[in-house]
């Protein structure tokens with residue numbers, strides 16, 4: 091027989107959304123057990139830099155006037171109203187307060203910004219809003235990838251202070267349902283020692299960071315990936331990757347351009363575009379003249395994720411990678427050559443196609459107008475001076491999109507839109523608010539949704555645990571209270 095436990099609320103997983111849910115349920119008076127498959131807490135947020143918010147104390151202090159209503163309207167325009175407006179509004183409404191909530195736990199924010207900066211350099215940047223609350227790492231260093239680990243640490247400490255019991259290396263394996271009422275009343279799991287356990291509770295919040303297999307009888311929305319683009323194992327080749335994220339010459343394996351290159355700051359758009367190319371691979375190419383220009387003036391597109399001394403560090407990493415940075419069959423991910431034909435041969439681009447397409451492109455540069463894709467005139471710089479530098483660009487993903495069907499209270503619903511009592515789903519598992527593409531124009535969005543969906547579910551689960559919701563009534567907002 092499985093070992094038995096009892097609590098008010100079980101949170102399945104201690105990633106970002108699970109931590110937020112656990113803290114929020116505990117703050118609202120519930121006893122909480124949080125199961126986590128891994129040996130540590132924080133999940134994917136330990137790789138990121140910070141969440142999105144509207145009207146936060148950090149934004150107000152910097153005179154950034156962005157209201158929840160404005161972000162809501164922009165978000166809904168971006169998604170063509172294919173997602174639940176009430177859930178989106180609930181998320182943005184809470185987001186500013188969530189930043190204060192984190193600060194009260196000891197989280198500090200280095201700045202609030204766009205994911206990519208420098209409006210004067212590209213009209214494309216103006217699409218990105220100042221919503222990305224970048225976490226100040228606890229060691230005082232400049233923020234970079236993994237800065238948000240400091241946030242998940244503070245959240246874990248806060249949860250422990252509130253009495254949340256973490257069971258690490260203990261994956262949840264199933265839900266326990268009361269067959270009479272249809273309510274979810276417990277969770278099955280396997281502990282560190284391999285023993286089966288059962289925890290009976292009044293509410294379960296599922297927060298496992300993406301769906302694999304929906305076995306809970308909940309409804310689901312169309313599923314896809316939160317696409318972006320990257321070089322393979324990019325964090326170990328970050329100078330090389332960053333150096334190519336510029337409006338230079340981008341093409342498919344036929345050598346033909348596939349988008350206006352001044353959009354390459356938007357990792358979602360480029361990921362989507364590469365996903366539709368033959369072989370799902372793109373190529374970025376620049377020449378000696380462009381490299382010289384960036385070294386002197388700095389990059390055209392400034393990334394706040396990649397190293398700040400991009401072109402100082404580029405050559406050392408590039409030269410080391412040239413011999414070794416290859417796929418399992420020995421095909422290079424990057425190449426350098428004195429002519430475009432040689433470069434094409436090395437990277438697997440059609441050499442004749444590339445030369446012909448670059449000739450056309452160089453003619454457009456001479457005319458100063460990109461009649462093919464309307465790329466900004468200031469970036470119409472010809473590709474003509476060897477050596478030429480090239481790399482392959484692939485799709486990556488920040489996570490999954492779509493998943494378990496939830497309402498604005500993060501209650502799980504069946505395909506018939508009936509709630510399953512006692513069951514909530516948050517974060518990436520319930521990431522139903524983007525339609526087909528991640529909203530990179532409001533940066534920090536997935537962490538923002540994870541934190542706020544977690545908080546909202548934690549509050550509602552605690553309320554349910556103390557009897558709320560069962561004998562309720564519809565209130566003026568149309569909510570069941």
Ligand SMILES: Cc1cc2nc3c(=O)[nH]c(=O)nc-3n(C[C@H](O)[C@H](O)[C@H](O)COP(=O)(O)OP(=O)(O)OC[C@H]3O[C@@H](n4cnc5c(N)ncnc54)[C@H](O)[C@@H]3O)c2cc1C
Nearest residue numbers: 103105106107127133134135138139262299517518534537
């Ligand atoms: C490199 C990178 C950088 C990013 N940067 C940013 C950024 O700056 N801003 C932003 O908004 N977003 C960013 N993201 C996305 C963001 O980090 C994630 O969307 C977010 O952290 C997901 O949170 P989550 O709680 O849904 O899942 P996760 O944080 O992934 O947590 C899921 C947890 O579930 C556990 N788990 C899985 N199955 C079980 C089970 N059966 N039982 C118990 N536990 C289980 C896992 O071990 C994990 O700890 C980034 C993502 C990546 C990969």
